[in-house]
Amino acid sequence: MSTFFNFAIKDEYRRFAQQGNNLGTLSSLIDWERFRPLLSDLYTNTEGKGGRPNYDVVFMIKLMVLQQLYGLSDPQLEREVYDRLSFRHFLDYPTKIPDASTIWLFRERLIKTGKEELIWTEFQHQIDQKGLTIHRGVIQDASFITADPGHAPADTPRGKDAKTRRSRDGTWAKKGSKSHFGFKLHILMDKEHQLIRRMATTPASVHDSKIDLSRSGETVYRDKGYFGVKPCASMDKTMHRGVRNHPLSTKEKRRNRAINRIRPLVERPFAVMKKVFRAGHVMVTTCARAHIKCLFSCWGYNLKQLQTLKRWPV
Structure with a gap:
C-alpha cells in the first residue's frame, strides 16, 4: 500500500468515525x-530461506475475533476486509490481506498446537489486571450450537470411526x-461484571451436569439441569428439581x-452470540x-462487555 493511499484511507476513516x-x-x-510471545513459535519457516512470508500473528488473531463478531465465513471475511474502512482500522491498516485458505489454515494451526487455550488464558489475565476479578459469584449454563447433520443414517459411525466428514463429532x-x-x-460467567471467564465445547449429547467449570472459593448459580451433581465451587446455588414422590417443599x-x-x-x-x-x-x-469458533465468539462478547463496563458509573 502506497504512503499516499495509506494516508487517504486513514483520512477517510476519520470522517467515517465522526458518525x-x-x-x-x-x-x-x-x-x-501480549499475545505475540505466545504465538512466536506458531510458524517454523522463519529462517528467511525463501517462500511466502507469514502473516503477522497478532493481525491474524484480530482477524479471528472480527470474523466471529460479524458472523462471517472465511470467503466473506476476506471480501469484507477489502471493502470496509472500519475493518481496516481495527486491523491497523494491513498492507496485504490473507485469502480464505490462509485464514482457514491459521485456525487449523491454532487447533493443532493448542495455542487457542494460551491466548484465552492471557485474555483472562488482562481482564483480571483491569480490576475485574471474580469476587465470588459465578453463573454456569450451556446452550446448543447446531451443525448440519447431513443425510447419514442414525447408525452411521461417528468420531474417529467416521468414514465421511459429515459424521465426525456432532451428536443428536x-x-x-x-x-x-x-x-x-x-x-461460566462472572456475576458482578457479566464477563465470560471459562468455557468448554462438547458434543450436543453431553449432559450439562457433566461439565463443571466452577472452582473452590466460588459461589456458583446453576439451573435445574445440574441438580444432583455437586460442583467444585465452595457454595452450591443450584436450583432444586422435584422428583417422583418428592415434590419441592415451600422452602425449596x-x-x-x-x-x-x-x-x-x-x-x-x-443471546448476543x-x-x-x-x-x-x-x-x-x-x-x-x-x-x-465458540472461543472467539466468547472473546468478542467479552470485548463488547468491556466496552459496556467503561460506560458504567464507577
Missing part, C-alpha cells in the same frame, strides 16, 4: 501485543420435544425463586473446530 463506530474502540480495550440431543444436532457451548421453592433472580443473567451472552454474532450454527464437523 459513530463502536468497532473503532474495541481494539484499544486490550493489549494485543433432545430438549423437550425438539431435537438438536451439533455441539454444546458451556460457559423459595430458594429456587431467589436463585432465579440471578441465574438468568447468563442467558444474555448466549446467537442473535448478534450469528454464532448459533457452525459449518464444521469436529468438536475442536467448533470450540475455536
Whole structure:
C-alpha cells in the first residue's frame, strides 16, 4: 500500500468515525501485543530461506475475533476486509490481506498446537489486571450450537470411526420435544461484571451436569439441569428439581425463586452470540473446530462487555 493511499484511507476513516463506530474502540480495550510471545513459535519457516512470508500473528488473531463478531465465513471475511474502512482500522491498516485458505489454515494451526487455550488464558489475565476479578459469584449454563447433520443414517459411525466428514463429532440431543444436532457451548460467567471467564465445547449429547467449570472459593448459580451433581465451587446455588414422590417443599421453592433472580443473567451472552454474532450454527464437523469458533465468539462478547463496563458509573 502506497504512503499516499495509506494516508487517504486513514483520512477517510476519520470522517467515517465522526458518525459513530463502536468497532473503532474495541481494539484499544486490550493489549494485543501480549499475545505475540505466545504465538512466536506458531510458524517454523522463519529462517528467511525463501517462500511466502507469514502473516503477522497478532493481525491474524484480530482477524479471528472480527470474523466471529460479524458472523462471517472465511470467503466473506476476506471480501469484507477489502471493502470496509472500519475493518481496516481495527486491523491497523494491513498492507496485504490473507485469502480464505490462509485464514482457514491459521485456525487449523491454532487447533493443532493448542495455542487457542494460551491466548484465552492471557485474555483472562488482562481482564483480571483491569480490576475485574471474580469476587465470588459465578453463573454456569450451556446452550446448543447446531451443525448440519447431513443425510447419514442414525447408525452411521461417528468420531474417529467416521468414514465421511459429515459424521465426525456432532451428536443428536433432545430438549423437550425438539431435537438438536451439533455441539454444546458451556460457559461460566462472572456475576458482578457479566464477563465470560471459562468455557468448554462438547458434543450436543453431553449432559450439562457433566461439565463443571466452577472452582473452590466460588459461589456458583446453576439451573435445574445440574441438580444432583455437586460442583467444585465452595457454595452450591443450584436450583432444586422435584422428583417422583418428592415434590419441592415451600422452602425449596423459595430458594429456587431467589436463585432465579440471578441465574438468568447468563442467558444474555448466549443471546448476543446467537442473535448478534450469528454464532448459533457452525459449518464444521469436529468438536475442536467448533470450540475455536465458540472461543472467539466468547472473546468478542467479552470485548463488547468491556466496552459496556467503561460506560458504567464507577
